[in-house]
Amino acid sequence: MKHFEVNFDGLVGPTHNYAGLSFGNVASLSNAKNASSPKQAAKQGLLKMKTLHDLGLKQGVLAPQERPDMATLRRLGFNGTDAQVLAKAAKEAPALLAACCSASSMWTANAATISPSADTHDGRVHFTPANLTNKFHRSLEPAVTGRILKAIFNDDRHFKHHKHLPDNDHFGDEGAANHTRLCSQYGHAGVELFVYGREAFNAAAVAPQKYPARQTLEASRAIARLHGLDEDTVVFMQQNPEVIDAGVFHNDVISVGNQNVLFYHQDAFANTERDFAEIRRKFGEGDLHFIEVPRDQVSVSEAVKTYLFNTQVVTLPAGHMAIIAPTECEESEAVNRYLAQLVEKDTPIKEVRYIDVKQSMRNGGGPACLRLRVGLNDEELAAVNPACLLDDALFNRLNGWVDKHYRDELLVADLADPQLLVESRQALDELTQLLALGSVYPFQRD
Template identity: 90%
Template sequence: MKHFEVNFDGLVGPTHNYAGLSFGNVASLSNAASASSPRQAAKQGLMKMKALHDLGLKQGVLAPQERPDMATLRRLGFSGTDAQVLAKAAKEAPAILAACCSASSMWTANAATISPSADTSDGRVHFTPANLTNKFHRSLEPAVTGRILQAIFNDDRHFQHHKHLPDNDHFGDEGAANHTRLCSHYGHAGVELFVYGREAFNAAAPAPKKYPARQTLEASQAIARLHGLDDDTVVYLQQNPDVIDAGVFHNDVISVGNQNLLFYHQDAFVDTQAKFAEIRRKFGDGELHFVEVPRDQVSVAEAVKTYLFNTQVVTLPSGIMAIIAPTECEESDAVRTYLASLVEQDSPIKEVHYMDVKQSMRNGGGPACLRLRVALNDEEVAAVNPSCLLDDALFNRLNTWVDKHYREELHVADLADPALLMESRDALDELTQILGLGSVYPFQLD
């Protein structure tokens, strides 16, 4: 039996904009109110997917959410026709309208937490959508995310879907952005690492003071229970509160793992050495690589600015590992120099590939934010909705779809345009047919 890590990247939605909605995300706030290009953003994402496909990796596609979210606007008291609802919201509560138009589902590292069949008690792949309670605009996503995941992974012989955790900050869950997995091979049982920012039921525990800790220990523990994980193969690490206050809003902005490698910043965690000893003990026999980036070579501020750790670390068909980095890493003298030296070191990472995802980066999401990792064996791959797996034909068809439906430029003021709503719905209706998803959006279910 063969085993793979399949990256499912989020398609950027037609309302991609810079409204500065994410407190704690430095890039998001610094680019607020700038003009965006939904078409360029979607094509940059597609080019990254195609590049990984061309490197010999399996690549999937996740559909975006329906935006503007008219159902939420109506739930909040805006009434009338769709055009009237948008006009009232724009006049009376523009911040709420901006939140209901966010294209943030593009960052599918936050879509869900996934445990592969090799780790779970019932031998199935488990999915739990993230509740994303810390940000209103993201808290609107879980129900539709769950329907999309069920439409892609729709064989209950191989896949088990759970409802997202309770919608409360005590169980704030940000998905795979705070979860990684270490293993000797993708098909072997591994150690699942859950990184959290605070303990919700322990006010005396360390926590950041400036920016919110979006992932709680209690949420991570609940996911492990739901997925049937053995305590002997789970490790809970606390993220350093000081780096959260420096703009590290998710763990994947300060560390990333792949197979038997954990790539992390010196200041990433609390009680690092004790936790690494626990990882080594639970990992068992086999080579394990901890690659630490010293603060005197790359500061936390530079790591946040360039998203050095929001890179993808992938295993190529040749067996070596490669880093998929945003071009911002190449443009930084410190980070470029570090990465050039890294491939010469005694670690599995031997290549660096730079990708242009600037439209995403300006909103605070790098290559790793754009993908959801799913470890699958060949039988499970065969059970995945095949229309959602990228090949040259789907790549070309999606590019044509983007050209047909997406605007070249979008300003925050354009979010109230009723024509944008219709353009978005037309685009998504066609997309569900391309990807074979059926009816997953509220406007399709009415």
């Protein structure tokens, strides 16, 4: 039986904008109120997907959410026609309108936590959508995310879907951005690493002081239980509170793993030596590569600026690994120099590929933010909705769809334009047919 890691990338939605909603995300705040280009952002994301597909990797597509979120605006007391609701919200609560227009579901690393069948008690792939309680604009996503995932992975023999955790900050869950998996091969049982920022029920525990820790230990443990993971195959690691306060809002901004490689910054974790000893013990036999980037070669601030660790580390068909990095890494003297040296070292990483995702980067998300990793064997892959798996034909159709429906430029002030809602709904209605998703959006169910 063959095994794969399939990257499901989020399509950037028609309302992609720079409203600066994410406190703790340096890039998001620094680009607030600038003009965005939804069309350019979507095409950059599609080109990244096509690049991985052309490298011989399995690549899938996840649909964006409906925005503006009219159901939420009405639930919060704005009434009248759609145009009247938007006008009232823009006048009375512009920050709320911006939150209800966010295209943040593009960062599908936050969509869910996935455990492959090789790790779970019942031998099925388990999915738990992230509740994203720390940010209001992201807390609007879980229910639709769950419906989209069920429309793609719709076979109870192979897939198990859980409801997102309770909508409470004690169980704050940010999905796969704080989760990775180490294994000798994708089809072998692995060690799942859950990285948390704080302990919600332990007021005396160490926690960041400036920015919020979005992932709790309690949420991570709950997901491990839901997914039927053995205690001897999971490791719970605390992120260094100081790097959270430096703008590292998710673990995938300071660390990334693939198969038997963990690529991380020297300052990434609170208890590195202890946690790595536990990983080695639970990983068992076989080569395990901990690749540490020293702070004197790349500072935390430079890592955040360039998203060195929000890269994808992928295993190519030839057998070696490659880093898929944003062009910001290439433009940084320190990071470029480090990566040039890395590929010459005795590690599985032998190649770096640079890709332009600047529209996403300016809003605080690099290549790794844009993808959700799903480990599948060939039987499970055959049970996936085939309309959501990228090939040349779908790539061309989606590019045409973007050209038809997306704006070249969008300002925050444009979010109140009722025509933007019409355009967004028309685009998503057509997309559900392209991807054979059925009626996953609230406006399709009205």
